Amino acid sequence: MKLRPLTLTTLSALTLCLSQAVLAQGMGSHPGPMTFKEADLNGDGNITEQELYQARAKRMGNLSQQGYPMRMAGQAPNFGDVDLNGDGKVGPDEFAQAQQQHMQRMRGSGMGPPTGAPPAPGQNVPGQGGN
Numbered sequence: 001m002k003l004r005p006l007t008l009t010t011l012s013a014l015t016l017c018l019s020q021a022v023l024a025q026g027m028g029s030h031p032g033p034m035t036f037k038e039a040d041l042n043g044d045g046n047i048t049e050q051e052l053y054q055a056r057a058k059r060m061g062n063l064s065q066q067g068y069p070m071r072m073a074g075q076a077p078n079f080g081d082v083d084l085n086g087d088g089k090v091g092p093d094e095f096a097q098a099q100q101q102h103m104q105r106m107r108g109s110g111m112g113p114p115t116g117a118p119p120a121p122g123q124n125v126p127g128q129g130g131n
Contacts, residue, residue: 031063031068034056034059038059039051041054041055047089077098
């Protein structure tokens with residue numbers, strides 16, 4: 001069977017794209033920080049200490065099964081770091097603010113995502129308006 005040059009080029013390009021996607025997944029790409037919706041397990045609009053830790057354990061288990069590295073797992077903030085006003089529950093704005101503060105601390109210690117990585121949910125991006 002003869003294949004035309006255009007068909008061979010198309011097949012080669014498709015193979016290259018698929019192999020790059022597989023390599024990117026295995027080379028430490030990461031889905032980003034946990035979302036408020038992920039952590040609010042009962043959907044009541046607040047996150048409790050138990051919900052945060054359960055959601056984190058579930059997320060880490062899923063990511064680990066997918067082959068994502070868990071290098072930064074020990075750097076995750078505890079509930080007291082996320083419950084900024086100390087009332088025992090965390091709302092969406094408080095969660096976003098705590099994530100932003102955590103990301104800034106991580107970047108300051110040289111352990112955060114590389115420059116140019118997408119901002120954490122709720123983080124203002126210069127030139128793109130704010131919340």
